[in-house]
Amino acid sequence: MKFGLMFVVAMFLVGGTLFFVGPAGATTFSYLFGSCGEIVAPPGFSALCTAASGNIDAGATLTYQSGGVNVVASGFDTSSAIHDLHVKNMGGGETGLGLMGTVNNEIDPTNFVQLDLANLIAAGAAEVSIGSLQSGETGTVCIGSTSGVFGSLDCGSVTGGITGNVTVTGLSSTDHFVDLTAASGDVLLDDMSATINTSTVPEPSAMVLFGTGLMGLALSRRRMGAS
Numbered sequence: 001m002k003f004g005l006m007f008v009v010a011m012f013l014v015g016g017t018l019f020f021v022g023p024a025g026a027t028t029f030s031y032l033f034g035s036c037g038e039i040v041a042p043p044g045f046s047a048l049c050t051a052a053s054g055n056i057d058a059g060a061t062l063t064y065q066s067g068g069v070n071v072v073a074s075g076f077d078t079s080s081a082i083h084d085l086h087v088k089n090m091g092g093g094e095t096g097l098g099l100m101g102t103v104n105n106e107i108d109p110t111n112f113v114q115l116d117l118a119n120l121i122a123a124g125a126a127e128v129s130i131g132s133l134q135s136g137e138t139g140t141v142c143i144g145s146t147s148g149v150f151g152s153l154d155c156g157s158v159t160g161g162i163t164g165n166v167t168v169t170g171l172s173s174t175d176h177f178v179d180l181t182a183a184s185g186d187v188l189l190d191d192m193s194a195t196i197n198t199s200t201v202p203e204p205s206a207m208v209l210f211g212t213g214l215m216g217l218a219l220s221r222r223r224m225g226a227s
Contacts, residue, residue, distance in 0.1 A: 029066040029120060030193045033073065033097035034089040040065045054089025057100045062087070069123050071192070072116040075099045078181075080148040083111050088188060093134040093160060096188030106186035107139070112150050113189050118176045124196040127169040128178060130189070134160035137185035141166055144177040151179045160187065 032038055036049035041063035049056050060082045061074045075083040086098045086105040097113055098106040107113055117128065130141050139158045144151020153175055156166040168178060180189050 026195050026197050027067065028193060028195045029069055029123075029125070030191065031064050031066050031071055032191050033064065033189050034087060034095040036087065036089070038064045038066065039087075040070065049087055054087060056087050057105075058085040058087055060084055062097070070119050073097055073189070074114045074116070074147070075111065076114060076148050076150075077111045078109075078150065082148075085113070094188070095133055096190035098186075098188050103186055106134075106182075106188050107180060108182045108186045109184075112179050112181035114144075114147070114150075115178045115180075115189075115192070116147070116176060117171060117178060118173070120194055121171050121173060121176050125194040126171055127167055128171065128192050128194045129165045129167045130158055130178065130180065131165035131191045132158050132160045132180075132187045133190045134185075134187055136160060137187050138183040139180050139187040140183045141168055141178060141180050143168055143170055143175050144179055145175045147177065150181060151175070151177055157183060158187075165191075 034054060036046050036054050039046045039049060039062055041061075042059065045058065045062070049058075061072055062085055064071050064073065073085060075085045077083050084100040086100040088098050088105055089095050094104075098104070099111050099113065102108055102111065117125065120128070132139055137160045139160075140155060141158055142151035142155040143153040145153075154168050154170045156168055158166040158180070171178075178192075180187070
């Protein structure tokens, strides 16, 4: 009788463990840098941007949010001097984040936009896809570790167009900046996306069932012992 009870307990533990763990999945974070509605800082700027029909000078930094995860964009000259940003949303290829006071308020080879992805990396991202919509013009994207300094890791080229995205890998808590400059002409930072695999997690309903079952087995064993 004791063997039968032990067998039942063992089977319950195995089944409960399988039931306890939920399936793995993936979460995609997407950022559109020409979209006023995704800007959460500085406070009030999103409304100003919308009122300006998405064509407005900004300060040195803007914070964008997707799925509760913030990404901070900053502008710099290649000398590391701060360069104010410009949000541009004029349709077609003229959509994205550029720099104030440049030709067409876009990014040229003498300056760059830097993204601080520390929060996205903390959420599990190890790589991101960067895109620009300006056909015929090319940008250079690199990973770096220092604010205001154009990076030199895992550099790639992004050619403007709907399918012109480039994926950069090797992000870490140390190397958490992604930088974009123009290799030819001038470019805008249009979009970025990252897909993060989520680990298996306990299912709350399964936890309740598992606990209830264990209590039932304990009571059953006590009654058997009493008899």
